Amino acid sequence: MKHKFDLTNKVAIITGSSKGIGESIARALAEHGAKVVISSRKQAAVDEVATSINESGGTAVAKACHVGDSEQLKNLVDFTVQEFGGVDILINNAATNPVFGNLSDMEAEVFDKIMDVNVKACMLLSNLCHPIMEKRGGGSIINIASVEGLKPSFGLGIYSVSKAALIMLTKSQAKEWGAKKIRSNAICPGLIKTKFSAALWQNEQMLKQFVGHIPMQRMAQPDEMAGLAVYLAADNSSYTTGGVYTSDGGYMVA
Numbered sequence: 001m002k003h004k005f006d007l008t009n010k011v012a013i014i015t016g017s018s019k020g021i022g023e024s025i026a027r028a029l030a031e032h033g034a035k036v037v038i039s040s041r042k043q044a045a046v047d048e049v050a051t052s053i054n055e056s057g058g059t060a061v062a063k064a065c066h067v068g069d070s071e072q073l074k075n076l077v078d079f080t081v082q083e084f085g086g087v088d089i090l091i092n093n094a095a096t097n098p099v100f101g102n103l104s105d106m107e108a109e110v111f112d113k114i115m116d117v118n119v120k121a122c123m124l125l126s127n128l129c130h131p132i133m134e135k136r137g138g139g140s141i142i143n144i145a146s147v148e149g150l151k152p153s154f155g156l157g158i159y160s161v162s163k164a165a166l167i168m169l170t171k172s173q174a175k176e177w178g179a180k181k182i183r184s185n186a187i188c189p190g191l192i193k194t195k196f197s198a199a200l201w202q203n204e205q206m207l208k209q210f211v212g213h214i215p216m217q218r219m220a221q222p223d224e225m226a227g228l229a230v231y232l233a234a235d236n237s238s239y240t241t242g243g244v245y246t247s248d249g250g251y252m253v254a
Helices: 020-031 043-055 070-084 108-135 157-180 195-201 204-211 222-233
Strands: 011-015 035-040 059-064 089-092 139-144 182-189 244-247
Touching: 011 020, 011 070, 011 108, 020 035, 020 043, 020 059, 020 089, 020 222, 035 043, 035 070, 043 059, 059 070, 070 108, 089 108, 089 222, 108 139, 108 157, 108 182, 139 157, 139 222, 157 182, 157 244, 182 222, 195 204, 222 244
Parallel strands: 011 035, 011 089, 035 059, 089 139, 139 182, 182 244
Antiparallel strands: none
16 A cells, blocks of 8 residues: 555645645645645745745745735746646645624635635635646545634634635535545544644643643644655555545534
């Protein structure tokens, strides 16, 4: 079975991969032989990660892209095809959550921003990669959702709505594209120690309260999400599509 984790000659786009979960997944895919495209909003940040991967023996290029801009999404895919000839794996990881508060206080502009980045961009980028994957005989789309899309927490209402929508987008992609050998699965991380979740884990009282509800009694490191992504990207998961996989230390069963 070992060879079925080999990603040699596979091409992967990972959004939001200059740090955190996205960077960890990009490094893991590269270690398994994939050619990876590092993407985030700032060119300097993605250049740094790509250089590090190349120096470690992997193959990576960098392309700045704000996923909320549809033209930049197209440029990202065109760049990938120009550099590596196609796309086999798409990791929709980039996300935003600019507010913490009650639903009743949410403004339309905040709702639109969260949904544009967390849902619409994933759909548009997947649609751009779809015909390329089809021509190459199939592909794997991995949408990074959240346990918040399954069980909402106070103060994260619209974020939870966006991740629930992303989970349903995953299932719809799987249903529509399965016959073309394009698989789509969702990973739902729990509390991960990243800059994105810093407002929670840097507050000792909030962290203690949250961790108290997790059976494993701790938060995770970004690298702990990478193994599941490698599995879903590789041939070992060739019959796996439409799945929603939690990696949350048991949070969902607490």
